[in-house]
Amino acid sequence: MQIKIESSHLNGIEVIAPEVFEDDRGFFMETFRSDQFKELGLPDRFVQDNHSKSAKNVIRGLHFQWEPHMGKLMRVTYGKAFLVAVDIRKGSPTLGKWFGIEVSAENKKQVWAPSGFARGFCVLSDYAEIQYKCTGIYNNKAESGFLWNDPDIGVEWPINDPILSDKDKKAQTFAQWLEKVESNNFKY
Secondary structure (H helix, E strand, O other), X not given: OOEEEEEEEOOOEEEEEEOEEEEOOEEEEOOOOHHHHHHOOOOOOOOXXXXXEEEXXXXXXXXXXXXXXXXXXXXXXXXXXXXXXXEOOEOOOOOOOEEEEEEEOOOOOEEEEOOOEEEEEEEOOOEEEEEEEEOXXXXXXXXXXXXXXXXXXXXXXXXXXXXXXXXXXXXXXHXXXXXXXXXXXXXX
């Protein structure tokens, strides 16, 4: 089986395409294999797996964590979602820029977003299930996020009138984050 990097974005984001074997019974694929990930320069050790289910028009994000640093390997296992990553690394030539891609259970793509990127998604199907492998253990005392519609970032979400958590409705702006001492945890 072969896992390959399909495309690279923002000096750190990788779109990964697994080799898929399909026949009249269904399909089989490897979504993670430490030896191949290591060979591709991707992390080969994850410490936490997460699984979320969200309804159509839900936006979760844009979230990140600085202690411990946390990268995420994201994939959609049911439905369709628009996955987004924003570069928050001070000194990066792509600081404040975003990348988004439609990922679905059908296209089976995965997105690797290392530490130093805020991540989020919106659901495009009636509901979607997103699973992600994390390189750090969740720590609610060292997490934060940005407003989904922060004009300084300008994510072009493919939905209108999103459904948001109270936390995401009250999130800070990118400019507010850059003024905080914690923002120095992410350097290019």
